[in-house]
Amino acid sequence: MGRRLLLEHDAVPGIETFDVYRKNGGYRSVEKALKTMSPQEVVEQVQLAGLRGRGGAGFPTGMKWSFLAKPEGVPRYLLCNADESEPGTFKDRYLMEKLPHLLIEGMITSSYALGCNLSFIYIRGEYMWILEILEKAIAEAYAKGFLGKNILGSGFDLDLRVAPGGGAYICGEETALIESLEGKRGNPRIKPPFPAVKGLWGCPTVVNNVESLAAVVPIVNDGGEEYAKIGIGKSTGTKLISACGNLARPGVYEIEMGMTVEEFIYGDDWCRGIANGKKLKAFVPGGSSVPILPHYLVTKTAAGDDRIMSYEGLSEGGFASGSMLGSGGFIVFDEDQCIVRNTWNFARFYAHESCGQCSPCREGTAWMEKVLHRLENGQGYMHDIDLLAEINKKIEGNTICPLGDAAAWPVAAAIRHFRDEFEWHVNQPIESQKRNFGLASVPTLV
Amino acid sequence: MVKVTIDDKTIEVEPGTTILSAARQIGGEVVPPAMCFYSKLPGTGGKCRTCLVEVSQGSEKDPRPMPKLVASCSTPVMDGMVVKNTTSEKVKVGRGAVVEFLLINHPLDCPVCDQAGECHLQDLGFENGGEGTRYEEEKRTFDPVDIGNKIKLHMNRCILCYRCVAVANQLTDKRVHGVLGRGEHAEISTYIEKAIDNDFSGNMIDVCPVGALTDKTFRFKSRVWFLKPMEASCECSKCSGKTVVWMFGNEIMRVTARKDQYGEVEDQDGKTGWICNDCRFEKKDISQWNIIGPRKINRHSVISQGNYASPRQTIKKLN
Amino acid sequence: MSSQIHIPISERHSEKPVFSPEKMAEVQRVISEYPEGKSKSAVIRILHFAEDEFGGWLSIETMDYVAEILNIEPIEVYEVATFYTMFNVEPIGKYVFEVCRTGPCMLVGSDNIIEYIENKLDVKVGETTKDKMFTLKTAECLGACGYGPMLQCGKKYHEHLTKEKVDTLIDAYRAGNTNIEI
Numbered sequence: 001m002g003r004r005l006l007l008e009h010d011a012v013p014g015i016e017t018f019d020v021y022r023k024n025g026g027y028r029s030v031e032k033a034l035k036t037m038s039p040q041e042v043v044e045q046v047q048l049a050g051l052r053g054r055g056g057a058g059f060p061t062g063m064k065w066s067f068l069a070k071p072e073g074v075p076r077y078l079l080c081n082a083d084e085s086e087p088g089t090f091k092d093r094y095l096m097e098k099l100p101h102l103l104i105e106g107m108i109t110s111s112y113a114l115g116c117n118l119s120f121i122y123i124r125g126e127y128m129w130i131l132e133i134l135e136k137a138i139a140e141a142y143a144k145g146f147l148g149k150n151i152l153g154s155g156f157d158l159d160l161r162v163a164p165g166g167g168a169y170i171c172g173e174e175t176a177l178i179e180s181l182e183g184k185r186g187n188p189r190i191k192p193p194f195p196a197v198k199g200l201w202g203c204p205t206v207v208n209n210v211e212s213l214a215a216v217v218p219i220v221n222d223g224g225e226e227y228a229k230i231g232i233g234k235s236t237g238t239k240l241i242s243a244c245g246n247l248a249r250p251g252v253y254e255i256e257m258g259m260t261v262e263e264f265i266y267g268d269d270w271c272r273g274i275a276n277g278k279k280l281k282a283f284v285p286g287g288s289s290v291p292i293l294p295h296y297l298v299t300k301t302a303a304g305d306d307r308i309m310s311y312e313g314l315s316e317g318g319f320a321s322g323s324m325l326g327s328g329g330f331i332v333f334d335e336d337q338c339i340v341r342n343t344w345n346f347a348r349f350y351a352h353e354s355c356g357q358c359s360p361c362r363e364g365t366a367w368m369e370k371v372l373h374r375l376e377n378g379q380g381y382m383h384d385i386d387l388l389a390e391i392n393k394k395i396e397g398n399t400i401c402p403l404g405d406a407a408a409w410p411v412a413a414a415i416r417h418f419r420d421e422f423e424w425h426v427n428q429p430i431e432s433q434k435r436n437f438g439l440a441s442v443p444t445l446v
Numbered sequence: 447m448v449k450v451t452i453d454d455k456t457i458e459v460e461p462g463t464t465i466l467s468a469a470r471q472i473g474g475e476v477v478p479p480a481m482c483f484y485s486k487l488p489g490t491g492g493k494c495r496t497c498l499v500e501v502s503q504g505s506e507k508d509p510r511p512m513p514k515l516v517a518s519c520s521t522p523v524m525d526g527m528v529v530k531n532t533t534s535e536k537v538k539v540g541r542g543a544v545v546e547f548l549l550i551n552h553p554l555d556c557p558v559c560d561q562a563g564e565c566h567l568q569d570l571g572f573e574n575g576g577e578g579t580r581y582e583e584e585k586r587t588f589d590p591v592d593i594g595n596k597i598k599l600h601m602n603r604c605i606l607c608y609r610c611v612a613v614a615n616q617l618t619d620k621r622v623h624g625v626l627g628r629g630e631h632a633e634i635s636t637y638i639e640k641a642i643d644n645d646f647s648g649n650m651i652d653v654c655p656v657g658a659l660t661d662k663t664f665r666f667k668s669r670v671w672f673l674k675p676m677e678a679s680c681e682c683s684k685c686s687g688k689t690v691v692w693m694f695g696n697e698i699m700r701v702t703a704r705k706d707q708y709g710e711v712e713d714q715d716g717k718t719g720w721i722c723n724d725c726r727f728e729k730k731d732i733s734q735w736n737i738i739g740p741r742k743i744n745r746h747s748v749i750s751q752g753n754y755a756s757p758r759q760t761i762k763k764l765n
Numbered sequence: 766m767s768s769q770i771h772i773p774i775s776e777r778h779s780e781k782p783v784f785s786p787e788k789m790a791e792v793q794r795v796i797s798e799y800p801e802g803k804s805k806s807a808v809i810r811i812l813h814f815a816e817d818e819f820g821g822w823l824s825i826e827t828m829d830y831v832a833e834i835l836n837i838e839p840i841e842v843y844e845v846a847t848f849y850t851m852f853n854v855e856p857i858g859k860y861v862f863e864v865c866r867t868g869p870c871m872l873v874g875s876d877n878i879i880e881y882i883e884n885k886l887d888v889k890v891g892e893t894t895k896d897k898m899f900t901l902k903t904a905e906c907l908g909a910c911g912y913g914p915m916l917q918c919g920k921k922y923h924e925h926l927t928k929e930k931v932d933t934l935i936d937a938y939r940a941g942n943t944n945i946e947i
Contacts, residue, residue, distance in 0.1 A: 075800075087867045087906040118800070125813065125851045126907050128920040161798045166809045166849025168628070169905065183805035184841075185625070185848040190492030190520045201803060242911060244869040250911035288868055288906075329910065331869050345868050349905050355848075356606065356625075356632030358493050363547035366630035370583040387580055394543030397514040398495050624840045626847040637843040638825055 002256035003230060005218040005238050006211070010098045016133060018140035021101040027146055029109045029220035034154040037220075042113035046216060048224030050236040055081055055172070055209030056287060056327040057402075058311050061216075067196040068114055069204040077205045078116040080107055080213055081177055082123040082130075085169040086287035087349060088329025091240035092210035094252040096123075096130050099214075100137035104160065106213035108146060109220055111158050114206055118159045122177050125164045134162050169353035173401045174207035175199075176355065187357045188401035211240050232258030235310035239328055245283075246334035248272040257310040261285075262299040264309055265332065278334040281439055282417075285314045286326020288346045289406030291413030292339070293323050295439070319413065338436045339421050343414040344372035350407035361404040364395040368411055375422060378429030385422045389415050448525040449506075452476045452499075453533045465518035465529055466497055470708070477708075478531050479541075479570050481548070481655050482607035483519035486710055486718045490612050491519035494605060495544045496570060500536050503528035515540050541574045550581040551630075552656075553602045561657030563670040566709060567605065588633060593623060594642040596662050596727045597651060601633050604658035610634065610650040617720060618644040634658070645684055648726040652703050652711060663727050664692075664700035673699055675741040680734060684722035686714040690741045698730045704741070782819045782827050792834065804835050808845055811835070812852055821861065822853040850904070858893040858900035860938050863917045866903040869910035878914045878926050879903060885935065898939065923947055 014020040021027075033042050047062030068076060080103065084092040096103055103121070111119045123131050138160050141147045149157045163181055165171045171180045175189035178200050199205020215237060219227045228236045235257040241264070244250045249272045255264065265280070266273045274280050280295045301307050302321035307314070314325045333342065351369040356362045368391050374380045375388075392408035399405070415422060420440070425432040447458040452469050453476040459468045467485065469477045478499055483491030491497075498515040506526025515536060518529070531537055549571060556562040588601035606625065611634070614621040623636045636642065642650075651659045673692040678701075680687040692700045703711040703721045712719050729735065784792060792811055799806045811831050812823060819827050823846050832839040846852045853861075864879050879890065882901055886894050893900040909915045912924035921943075923934060930947045937945040 084908050085906055088869050088910050090908045090910050090912075093908050124908070125809070125849070126904075126917060128813070129922075163806070164810055164813060166812065166845070167851035167904075168849050180809065181806055182803070183808040183835075183837075183845065185628075185844050190517065192520075192522065201800070244910035244913070245872045252911070329869075331872070331910070333872060337872060342868055342871070345866075345871050349867050351629060352850075352905050354629040356627070356629040357608075358495050359544055359547045359605065360495055362606070362630060362632065363550055367547075367550060367581065367583070394540075394546070398498060398540050398543060400492060400495075400517075621838055622840055624844045626844060628848050628850075637840065637847075 002254075002259065003238065004254045005227075005230075006095065006102065006214050006240065007099070007252075007254045010094075015098065016100055016137065018101060018137070018144055021099070022144075025221075026101055027105050029217045030105055030112075030146060031152060033109045033112055033220050034152050034156055039113045039115055042109065042216075042220060045219055045224035046113070049215075049219040049227035050224075050234060051212065051215055051219060051227070052235070052311065053209055054211035054215065054239065054328070056086065056289075058325065061208060061212050064196070064208070065114060065206060067194070068206055069197045070115065071204070075118065075203050076114060076116050077200045077203060078107065078111045078114050078119040079174075079177065079181065079200065079205060079207045080119070080121040080210055081172060081174065081207050082121050082127070082210045083165055083169075083172040083177060084127075084210070084327075085124055085172055085353075086289065086327045086329055087346065088244055088284060088287045088331040089242050089327045090244070091242040091252050091328055093127060093130060094242070095210055095214060095240065096127075096134060100130075100134050101141070102214045102217060103134070103210055104137055104141050104147075106216045107160060108141075108151070108158060110208070110213055110216050111160075112156055113216075116206075117157050118161070120181060120200075121160070121162045122171070122181055123162060123164055124171070125166045128164060131162050131164055138162065168355075169349075170355045170401070170403060173403065176401065177207060178205060185355070187355050188403075190400060230256050232308065232310050233312055235312060235325075239309070239325070241309070241328045241330050243271050243330040243332070245330075245332040246275045246278065246337070247332050248275045255309055257308075258313075259309050260299070261307045261309055261314075264330075265299070271332075274332065274334050276334075278336065279439060280332065281335045281337055282333040282339065284323070284329070284331040284333075284410070285309075286324045287329035288331070288349065289409055290324040290326040291319055291322075291409050292333075292343075292417065293321075293413075294417045297321050297417075319409075320416075323413070335439050336436055338376075339414055339418040340372070340376050340425050340432075343411055344369070344376045346410045347372045347407065350403065354403060354407070358400045358404075360395045360398045361400075361407065364391055364404070365407045367391055368395075368407070372411070375425050378425060378433050380422075380426050380429075382423065382426050385415060385419065385426070448523055448527075450523040450525075450527045450529065452529040453531050459523060462522050465499060465501075465516070465521050465523055465527075466491075468523050469518065469529075469531065476531050478518045479566070479573070480519055480708070481566055481570065481605060482609065484609050484612070484653055484710060485708075487609060487612040487616060487653065490607070490609055492517045494548070494607055496541060496548075496574075498537060498540045498544070500530040500534040501527060502530050502534075538574075542576060545570055545575040546580075548605050549575065550579070551585045551602075552605075553585065553587075555603070558666075559600075559603065559657040560660045560665060560670075561603075561654075564709075565657060566655035586630060591635075592662070593636055593640075594647060596648065596723065597642065598660050598662050598665060599634060600658050600660070601635075602658075603656045604634055605656055606632055606634070607655055609653040609655070610659060613650045613653055614642070614644075614647070617646040617649055618642075620644070645722045645724070646720055648723045649703065649711070649720045651726075652705070652720075655709070661700055661726070663730070667699050668694055675743055677704065677738040677741045678735040679738060680725065680729060680736060682722060682725055685725060686719050686721070687725060688714045688719055689721050689725055689735075691735055691737070693732075696732055698732055698735070701726045701729065782815070782824070782830050784814070784818060788814060788818055796835070805837055805841070808835055808837070808842060809849065812842070812846060816852065820856070821859070822855060822857050856893075858897050860898060860918055860943075861900045861902060863902045863904040863907070865905070865907045865909065865913060865915055865917075867906040869906070870913035870915065873913045875914040878916070878928075878931065881928050881931060882935075885931065899935070919943065 009024045051061045052058045168186045171186040176186040180186040195205040301316045347369040351365040395404045396408040421437045478497040481494040497518045499518045501512040505524030678691040828842040832842045914926045915924040
């Protein structure tokens with residue numbers, strides 16, 4: 001096992017309470033920041049740490065913070081994006097459920113760095129019981145003087161609230177999240193203006209993922225440079241990976257970036273291989289929206305090197321033979337899984353979750369879902385496969401928000417790597433309903 | 447002032463101007479089509495994606511091109527920006543894609559649609575669309591409903607531009623319709639049977655780019671190309687009273703606001719010339735109007751393509 | 766499909782729904798969490814409260830009542846309620862089983878669980894049992910991918926489902942034991 005910065009104490013009984021959390025070194029970063037550092041110094045440490053957004057896009061957090069406009073007399077807001085809904089991703093839930101105070105601590109320190117006096121955690125509505133855990137923890141933090149007026153005598157005030165969503169994947173997009181927090185439909189906004197200039201209620205706003213905000217705690221405690229020593233290249237620090245699908249031991253793991261995919265899937269400390277002794281067929285390393293890779297590109301890159309778990313390592317080879325780290329939703333498929341069925345399932349997800357605001361996404365995602373549904377049920381034609389490839393090229397890049405791209409990529413990748421399986425569905429419409437394609441595709445490495 | 451070049455034509459505009467309005471200041475072929483943006487209704491735009499353009503140089507300072515096509519209606523120009531509209535192959539493909547998406551669920555019932563002939567979707571399809579359809583699935587359908595006793599909503603034809611929602615928000619004191627549902631199932635509706643009852647609600651018909659919102663007092667009365675548009679005015683306490691009356695012989699078939707070449711309501715006396723429901727729906731007698739003279743309308747529309755007066759131009763366009 | 770909702774009059778609330786004083790206090794607390802003039806932000810939370818309080822679904826009367834509390838137009842509430850999938854705008858059963866059907870859960874057998882519940886309760890997805898006890902729905906990813914197959918009922922997640930566990934669960938809910946852990 002590598003170093004654990006976030007989940008170090010997740011197994012300590014009662015860690016969800018203030019006292020136990022505090023005994024285990026909790027809230028040190030708040031003390032350190034508020035008493036010994038200026039807000040700008042905290043921002044600098046986060047920049048030094050090279051922390052990249054853990055929600056999926058991987059944008060440097062420190063840079064995002066530095067974009068925040070600071071006009072006089074206008075409030076600024078920090079919003080925590082806890083609308084975790086990317087299929088395959090359940091790391092934020094684990095973190096909030098086990099260590100609610102870690103998120104609260106990260107939010108206090110980050111709010112101080114950004115000069116926010118009112119911050120919100122926007123949590124998906126289905127996590128209502130976690131909302132209750134968070135509200136309880138927040139009440140404790142208020143009682144202990146870590147929230148409210150004049151925190152630790154520093155003169156810094158902060159109010160922290162939790163707001164639930166109502167069931168919409170799109171609210172994980174930062175401007176949709178802001179709309180939803182304003183009590184509206186979760187339609188992403190047209191950018192520019194960006195939230196850093198005009199966000200919640202027209203004020204400058206930063207939106208960060210749960211894990212990113214939690215990572216601010218070890219960064220402030222140990223210093224950005226120490227944090228940056230962990231990991232590899234531009235992928236610094238640790239990352240929570242939520243492993244699921246046909247794995248022997250699925251769950252949430254904290255990894256040091258740079259370990260190999262092979263170790264992660266097969267290692268005894270990690271996922272312990274494929275469930276029921278089956279063979280690996282494919283994997284999706286970063287949540288449903290990133291490209292799927294066939295088994296021969298999982299542990300090795302196209303160049304024959306070990307594939308490593310990092311932003312760069314997983315995208316090695318570009319979309320031709322690589323994927324993305326994304327949100328860390330690590331989905332593994334065994335040999336009995338049907339790629340066409342799974343692609344249809346994901347397409348249905350995106351069609352269901354499209355907000356319906358812009359035409360390429362509204363019409364395109366639903367169209368792909370219908371074509372894939374036919375293919376999966378043995379009613380497709382050969383030209384449907386090319387049509388799908390065409391539709392997703394037409395959605396990609398033409399939409400208001402990244403949901404269009406997220407819907408297009410998995411379909412494109414499935415056709416790229418598993419075209420023979422799609423063709424088999426067309427050529428063997430009856431057979432394809434009775435059994436799966438298995439590993440029939442023979443790897444041909446170029 | 448900032449300098450922007452669109453399809454090799456350069457113009458200086460105020461800082462903060464969008465690419466689309468800069469293009470409109472140049473005029474002509476360089477103007478991207480817009481289905482959801484409506485300059486008289488702040489906050490509209492960005493949704494339909496028909497006005498996508500390529501930015502091949504971000505600005506003088508940062509000449510990098512923008513990675514994706516951008517919505518020209520909501521992207522402000524930067525000094526030294528270079529934009530490609532008709533000269534970009536990427537834009538052509540992207541716009542073609544948007545047209546295809548807008549049409550897959552559209553009923554294509556132009557032969558019975560009152561909007562035919564002045565429909566922006568027809569124009570868009572004619573200019574940027576492909577032949578035939580690749581959509582083999584069932585189209586989504588809705589029943590037509592009355593929203594108010596003078597306005598018919600054909601949700602089948604709607605492209606969800608949100609303009610009518612903006613009208614209700616900005617011109618009326620109380621919005622009773624909106625966009626319900628999500629994704630493919632999003633629809634314009636009042637949710638429960640409710641009349642939209644407001645002096646200015648009729649302007650929703652004028653801003654609707656397609657035949658989704660139509661004037662019930664004109665429904666199925668005539669094709670628009672058989673009518674003679676005449677500029678007219680009347681004394682009205684609610685609006686400017688400056689309208690266009692559409693006549694068949696001496697009979698007024700319908701009344702609309704005066705619209706410019708982009709289909710937007712023109713300014714009258716320094717403000718947008720929205721007209722009230724009395725002028726639009728009630729005054730159908732010629733004696734109630736002071737007829738000023740023939741209204742010149744922009745013959746950009748599909749109806750004029752069959753106009754034998756200039757066959758050469760038609761052929762040029764078709765090529 | 767129709768543009769307007771048609772709910773039988775019998776299913777409507779005959780009286781205007783009113784929050785209990787305790788719930789109303791909670792509603793007011795939530796509203797006060799937002800800066801002045803921004804009370805509309807509380808709409809989603811209050812709709813959740815309203816569902817809990819008024820039979821698990823949002824009637825027109827309920828939504829109008831929420832609009833009145835927040836001092837916004839009813840259409841603004843309808844727009845929100847129909848956008849978010851957690852809100853039911855039609856009557857539902859006493860307990861709603863929402864089975865996750867998205868990729869990771871499908872890989873570990875959610876399809877079989879859905880079929881099993883359909884047969885067991887004799888309903889199709891989206892339907893309510895005749896005794897109005899259970900409604901079966903499917904949901905998109907509920908963030909329990911490593912613990913699938915799973916279903917959500919109320920605020921509770923029931924994970925690592927098997928057919929036997931589903932049996933236990935249904936029996937327990939029938940008997941009114943909603944605190945069951947499986």
